[in-house]
Amino acid sequence: MITRPPWALLLLIAALFVPALGSRFYTFLANDVVIWALFATSLNLLVGYTGLVSFGHAAYFGIGAYTAGILMKQVGVPFLLAFPAAGLMAAGFAAVFGFFCVRLTRIYFAMLTLAFAQIVWAICFKWNEVTGGEQGMPEIPYPDFAWAERVAAALPFLGSYRTSEYFYFLTLVLVGLCLWILRRIVGSPFGRMLTTIRENPERAEFIGVNVRRYELAAFVLAGAFAGLAGGLFGIFNRGVFPDFAYWTKSAEVLIMTLLGGMGTFFGPALGALVLLWLNQQILSHTQYWPAILGAILIVLLFVFPGGIAGATLALARRLGWRSARA
Amino acid sequence: MPDPTFVFAQSLSGLTAAMFLFLIASGLSLIFGVLRVLNFAHGSFYMLGAYAAYQFVQWFGTGPGRFWWAALGAALAVALLGGLVERLLFRHLYAKEELYQLLFTYALVLILSDVAKGIWGTQQLSVSRPPGLAGSLTVFGATLPYYNLFILLLGPTIALAFWFVLHRTRAGRLIRAAALDRETLGVLGVNVKRLYTGVFMAGSFLGGLGGALVTPVKTIVPGMDTEMIVEAFIVVVIGGLGSFWGTFLGALIYGQVLSFGILFIPRFSIFSVFALMAAVLIIRPWGLLGRPLK
Amino acid sequence: MLEVRDLRKSFDGFQAVGGVSLTVPERSISAIIGPNGAGKTTLFNLITGHLRPDSGAVVFKGRDVTGIAPHDLCRLGMGRSFQRTNIFPRLTVFQNIQAAFLSHRGRGWNLLTPVERLYAEETETLLEAVGLLDKAGEVSGFLSHGNQKQLELGIALALEPEILLLDEPTAGMSAAETRESIKLIERLGRERNLTLLFTEHDMEVVFSIAHRITVLHQGKVIADGRPEAVRCDPEVRRVYLGEWH
Numbered sequence: 036m037i038t039r040p041p042w043a044l045l046l047l048i049a050a051l052f053v054p055a056l057g058s059r060f061y062t063f064l065a066n067d068v069v070i071w072a073l074f075a076t077s078l079n080l081l082v083g084y085t086g087l088v089s090f091g092h093a094a095y096f097g098i099g100a101y102t103a104g105i106l107m108k109q110v111g112v113p114f115l116l117a118f119p120a121a122g123l124m125a126a127g128f129a130a131v132f133g134f135f136c137v138r139l140t141r142i143y144f145a146m147l148t149l150a151f152a153q154i155v156w157a158i159c160f161k162w163n164e165v166t167g168g169e170q171g172m173p174e175i176p177y178p179d180f181a182w183a184e185r186v187a188a189a190l191p192f193l194g195s196y197r198t199s200e201y202f203y204f205l206t207l208v209l210v211g212l213c214l215w216i217l218r219r220i221v222g223s224p225f226g227r228m229l230t231t232i233r234e235n236p237e238r239a240e241f242i243g244v245n246v247r248r249y250e251l252a253a254f255v256l257a258g259a260f261a262g263l264a265g266g267l268f269g270i271f272n273r274g275v276f277p278d279f280a281y282w283t284k285s286a287e288v289l290i291m292t293l294l295g296g297m298g299t300f301f302g303p304a305l306g307a308l309v310l311l312w313l314n315q316q317i318l319s320h321t322q323y324w325p326a327i328l329g330a331i332l333i334v335l336l337f338v339f340p341g342g343i344a345g346a347t348l349a350l351a352r353r354l355g356w357r358s359a360r361a
Numbered sequence: 362m363p364d365p366t367f368v369f370a371q372s373l374s375g376l377t378a379a380m381f382l383f384l385i386a387s388g389l390s391l392i393f394g395v396l397r398v399l400n401f402a403h404g405s406f407y408m409l410g411a412y413a414a415y416q417f418v419q420w421f422g423t424g425p426g427r428f429w430w431a432a433l434g435a436a437l438a439v440a441l442l443g444g445l446v447e448r449l450l451f452r453h454l455y456a457k458e459e460l461y462q463l464l465f466t467y468a469l470v471l472i473l474s475d476v477a478k479g480i481w482g483t484q485q486l487s488v489s490r491p492p493g494l495a496g497s498l499t500v501f502g503a504t505l506p507y508y509n510l511f512i513l514l515l516g517p518t519i520a521l522a523f524w525f526v527l528h529r530t531r532a533g534r535l536i537r538a539a540a541l542d543r544e545t546l547g548v549l550g551v552n553v554k555r556l557y558t559g560v561f562m563a564g565s566f567l568g569g570l571g572g573a574l575v576t577p578v579k580t581i582v583p584g585m586d587t588e589m590i591v592e593a594f595i596v597v598v599i600g601g602l603g604s605f606w607g608t609f610l611g612a613l614i615y616g617q618v619l620s621f622g623i624l625f626i627p628r629f630s631i632f633s634v635f636a637l638m639a640a641v642l643i644i645r646p647w648g649l650l651g652r653p654l655k
Numbered sequence: 656m657l658e659v660r661d662l663r664k665s666f667d668g669f670q671a672v673g674g675v676s677l678t679v680p681e682r683s684i685s686a687i688i689g690p691n692g693a694g695k696t697t698l699f700n701l702i703t704g705h706l707r708p709d710s711g712a713v714v715f716k717g718r719d720v721t722g723i724a725p726h727d728l729c730r731l732g733m734g735r736s737f738q739r740t741n742i743f744p745r746l747t748v749f750q751n752i753q754a755a756f757l758s759h760r761g762r763g764w765n766l767l768t769p770v771e772r773l774y775a776e777e778t779e780t781l782l783e784a785v786g787l788l789d790k791a792g793e794v795s796g797f798l799s800h801g802n803q804k805q806l807e808l809g810i811a812l813a814l815e816p817e818i819l820l821l822d823e824p825t826a827g828m829s830a831a832e833t834r835e836s837i838k839l840i841e842r843l844g845r846e847r848n849l850t851l852l853f854t855e856h857d858m859e860v861v862f863s864i865a866h867r868i869t870v871l872h873q874g875k876v877i878a879d880g881r882p883e884a885v886r887c888d889p890e891v892r893r894v895y896l897g898e899w900h
Binding site: 082088090135138139141142143145146147149150151153154157158160161162282283286289290293322323325326328329330332333336337340 | 476
């Protein structure tokens with residue numbers, strides 16, 4: 036039996052060497068990609084696996100960012116506590132909002148997720164005392180890396196790194212862990228139940244699946260991981276701003292998910308990589324990135340609805356490399 | 362206790378905003394009612410209507426009556442654009458999942474906003490009021506520009522015209538039928554494809570007209586597309602997706618809540634309209650005057 | 656086993672089911688027939704909790720289950736197949752049946768165990784029973800209509816029901832497929848001690864296996880009893896106007 040090479044693990048290890056390339060820019064981009072990969076994968080739990088199209092996923096991203104930001108900057112809580120708090124807070128809001136959302140279907144569901152996201156945005160935008168209002172909260176402190184510097188000093192072959200690079204390694208480890216957990220969830224009986232809901236909610240009901248309860252659970256999990264991504268992003272971005280929760284952010288992550296391919300687990304992460312890289316490349320030549328993104332999106336919708344991953348798998352199947360897998 | 366004149370003035374400004382919103386949102390509601398799709402690009406059509414009106418005014422000048430021609434021309438141009446988009450691209454997505462249709466309209470938002478930026482740049486533009494309606498009158502101590510009065514009267518006029526078309530003409534009957542059951546309509550020999558294109562054009566026309574007519578009152582800025590689509594969504598959700606009187610009611614409510622919100626709880630006025638939208642979706646998802654979807 | 660008491664349901668003034676009562680004894684095979692629009696599917700939907708009746712009651716195994724949610728009802732032992740094939744199209748045949756087992760055996764909330772081989776044995780046994788074992792790895796959406804119906808039967812059976820409600824099980828099948836299908840259903844029903852209640856258009860099918868037939872017309876029961884009695888009932892003949900003899 037030939038086991039498939041652990042691509043994900045190899046990629047993770049490869050990613051560890053990005054700072055060694057010596058360019059701050061590459062590290063910055065990689066860090067961006069890794070965080071958005073988590074954000075997009077969390078959304079895919081809802082869209083790709085459960086079939087619930089949310090237009091307000093950025094709300095939980097924003098909540099996570101603000102929670103971690105407020106705790107670390109204003110209350111002085113260490114990252115070790117602020118990070119899980121971001122996820123828990125986002126999960127809490129997702130539970131409340133999700134409770135109402137899952138009672139609706141399709142377009143109404145999408146509209147309500149949008150409404151809740153805008154509510155979150157409006158609060159962040161106006162609650163100056165707590166969230167800094169329109170100006171947001173700049174200068175979120177990095178986690179304390181003194182321990183890492185001591186380790187690096189003791190093992191000189193590892194090289195020494197800047198704070199931003201330590202943060203990159205931390206992000207890589209945390210996101211890797213989150214993605215591993217999400218992978219387990221998706222490959223579990225719970226994950227299978229979610230796909231039955233996506234495929235045929237009526238039939239799912241009639242195999243004993245309490246559709247609403249499962250949808251709520253998916254909603255909360257997706258929100259929690261989006262919150263964790265947000266917590267990381269606030270630090271990476273050197274500031275937390277209300278537009279983290281604005282509906283256009285939700286659209287961005289949705290496009291990313293579609294681009295990479297909603298039908299696979301790593302599709303969204305791939306979408307994050309491609310989209311952010313393209314964004315950088317194109318912005319350096321022209322300011323009309325939105326139009327190009329729109330055009331790419333249209334091509335995707337008409338020609339490659341399965342995204343990059345979907346198209347690649349279809350090609351691989353055509354060439355006889357893999358047997359058909361659902 | 363705020364000064365009654367001031368309250369009245371706020372109410373009037375809320376009403377004016379509501380009439381604009383009604384005009385624009387009615388197009389969105391029409392498209393949703395028949396095509397069952399939420400057109401994110403409706404805000405973009407509104408914006409293009411405004412830019413086109415500006416452009417026509419630049420070309421035709423500001424002589425008497427010119428503004429009206431410019432506005433009409435702008436609305437027709439937008440309608441034409443809508444028709445082309447529907448005919449060439451959008452109609453191929455009807456068979457696909459709703460998500461694809463929604464994302465397509467969002468792709469349009471991205472493209473059209475850059476098109477506008479490319480042609481007209483990012484500075485603020487404005488159009489002066491048509492000379493025939495310059496000046497204002499005083500009502501109960503509040504200043505009401507004639508142009509705003511025109512809009513206040515236009516709103517209900519359009520509503521009535523709409524009602525007339527929908528209920529007393531053959532086209533209107535077809536539209537209402539398509540909203541209820543498009544398959545049967547096709548079986549009955551109606552060219553449903555052409556109907557859809559027509560409805561999409563009509564909806565876009567309304568959005569563009571709203572944008573054109575708003576130019577004397579509001580400056581044209583980038584970002585007016587995303588701002589408007591959210592407002593239109595709120596209105597249509599509150600009133601009822603696909604219900605045309607609902608859109609009217611929703612616009613009125615939105616206008617008043619926003620203007621009084623700013624008055625009494627300025628910090629949470631934005632919040633309140635979204636909260637209202639969420640409340641409607643939770644309690645009565647099909648809106649105040651809408652009907653549950655099949 | 657199953658009792659329906661005076662069920663009524665109207666849609667916007669149109670009375671789809673107007674006071675239907677019937678009793679389904681244990682281990683029997685009962686059929687509900689009637690012309691199109693007689694209310695058969697609505698009646699099924701009322702029994703299985705997809706619709707709430709305006710009035711009346713559904714009693715299952717002595718328990719009032721009127722209007723309880725479908726997912727709860729199916730845990731009580733009521734299985735159902737649907738008129739339009741209702742499977743999970745992008746899952747494989749194996750995964751379709753396995754999902755039913757996962758849900759029925761209460762493993763649905765397990766978030767950590769890899770799912771691939773759970774209940775593999777039970778799934779394969781059942782696939783063999785419905786004759787789909789050779790197609791286990793195929794994506795179910797691409798199966799032929801007849802095979803999809805077999806799969807649907809399999810999904811329903813995985814839930815170990817005591818009563819199986821089949822909504823037009825042979826709809827869209829050729830004569831040969833129909834015969835095969837009915838033979839399969841009857842055999843499985845006997846092997847698993849099932850009570851069967853089905854709706855049908857095909858009179859040959861109904862008369863070949865049903866112990867009891869209920870005839871619906873415009874939402875009301877016009878005849879109810881053993882096949883011979885129903886066949887001779889003048890009211891029934893009038894309604895069907897010589898469609899069969």
